[in-house]
Amino acid sequence: MGFSKLKIPRICEHCSKPFEAKTVTTRFCNISCANKAGKERKKSEKEQKEKETLLKKYSNKIAEVQTREFISVAEAKVMYGISKDTLHRLIKRGIITSFNLSKRLTRVRRSDLDAMFTEVKVPHQREKVREGKEFEVESCYTLSEVSQKYNANPSTVSSVIRKNNIPKKKIGSFVYVPKKQIDEIFDNK
Template sequence: MAKSNIRIKKICEWCGQEFVAQKVTTKYCSHRCANLAYKQAIRAKRIQQEEQRIQIVKSEKPLIDIKDKEYLSIAQAATLLGLSLQAVYKMIYTGHLVAYKLSSRLSFVRQSDIEEMLKRNPYKKRQPKDTLPITDFYTTNEIKEKFGVKDSWIFHIAKEHNIPRTFNRGKTYWSKKHIDDYFAKKAPDPEIKEWYST
């Protein structure tokens, strides 16, 4: 293979000396400089891996310290769950997690309560949305007549419950299945026989 006649002046990335290269990609003036740079890169990679390992050990140490404790502070509960303090407080305020307050500054959570909360709320796979095409529709007037409701109420409920609708020649058509399902939930219990007026 013929040698290239190109001569490019470059600065060695290891020793800083100027040299003439035959390729644009050449970084070092000699094999020695390339070898020293390679060894330094390997050393830097090993140092980085060791620093990452130390960070993992440091992050796991608080978990080792608190995993056998029955009573945890809010901060320890956040560490155990891997959440922020705000997220744990939100869970307490919404009633998902039970916390105990002994004074204005001292609150704690039992580890058994955390486990109980996790058992009560297992992850549920999201169900796919209806893939079948909607073919049956009500007009707005049909819903008003059948269920005795107002226009504004229909639009409000449809928005709140994501009831599908379509438009054709200036009219709004609502999914029959979704409307019927909504009103079926609102229907009174058929076993109730006696009623009082207000």
């Protein structure tokens, strides 16, 4: 590893402060930043190993919990990421079916929780118009033409275009929008 006569400007990977490196491979501004970064790396590796060992240790229990119809509040908290208070609130409102086996043994039905977290379908968004026939000047309006044709304020026209994700194209000082989409929107209103 050779030394450079030039001072290489770098940013420390630990403290993010700028410094001048003497070698091409220097990553930290000083030895303490290098030591702290090494400790953090070792700590994160250790945490990762602990997570892996916990997963190995409790993999059978996790599989068993996923097959049971009724689970404890603590298990539901871990599986669904809901706080204990929220689960008790849902039980009190009757949204989740629960059974009290004793003072501290509350079991909830897993199917009720699954039903709460079902997939929500988002309506289709309009497909983006490809630049082709629809962006020829003959098949487009300018913003001023739209506001004159439909007696609308130019700012209203702009907000309607933005709200409905209508594609627009600027040519020179004019902004063009497809006639077909503008007519559909303003004729319906």
